[in-house]
Amino acid sequence: QVQVVESGGGSVQPGDSLRLSCVVSADNFRWLAITWFRQAPGNEREFVAGVSGGGGAANYLERVQDRFTISRDNAKNTVALQMNRLIPGDTAVYYCAARSWAVSHNQNDYTYWGQGTQVTVSS
Numbered sequence: 001q002v003q004v005v006e007s008g009g010g011s012v013q014p015g016d017s018l019r020l021s022c023v024v025s026a027d028n029f030r031w032l033a034i035t036w037f038r039q040a041p042g043n044e045r046e047f048v049a050g051v052s053g054g055g056g057a058a059n060y061l062e063r064v065q066d067r068f069t070i071s072r073d074n075a076k077n078t079v080a081l082q083m084n085r086l087i088p089g090d091t092a093v094y095y096c097a098a099r100s101w102a103v104s105h106n107q108n109d110y111t112y113w114g115q116g117t118q119v120t121v122s123s
Contacts, residue, residue: 002025002111002112004022004023004098004113005022005024005114005115006094006114006115006116007020007023008021009118010120011120011121012086014086014088014121014123017086018083019081019082020081020083020094020096021078021081022078022079022081022096022114023077024078024079024098025077026077026112029074029077030054030074031053031054032098032099032101033050033052033100033102033103033104034050034051034096034097034098035048035050035096035103035110036070036079036081036094036096036097037094037107039095039116040091040092040093043092045095045107047061047106048061048068048094049061049068049070050070050103051070051072052101052102053101054101056072057103058070059103064083067083067086068083069081069082079096086121087121091119091120091122092118092119093116093117093118093119094116094118096113097113097114098110098111098112098113099111099112
């Protein structure tokens with residue numbers, strides 16, 4: 001049974017940084033695409049950043065790509081999302097999700113999900 005566990009959320013001020021972590025308990029972790037989605041109150045869940053299995057190619061929501069960095073450590077079954085220069089618009093519950101091989105921007109393509117971690121950016 002694959003388990004996905006996020007951590008690292010919190011309440012910060014605009015301009016601050018946070019680092020989210022996602023640990024996936026799967027023997028085939030290195031072949032999984034791991035993606036971060038987020039959902040703000042009243043909004044649909046949206047793709048934020050993902051890293052593919054195998055070569056680890058990353059792609060981003062355009063409006064975060066100069067502030068967020070996704071990385072994976074296959075030895076630790078972990079994917080991190082480094083979020084810099086946070087703005088109030090980044091406030092949301094952030095979810096980590098896993099699927100085989102390729103990153104998809106469609107949440108319905110993901111099999112495994114974590115419980116989410118809250119990120120609040122407010123002055």
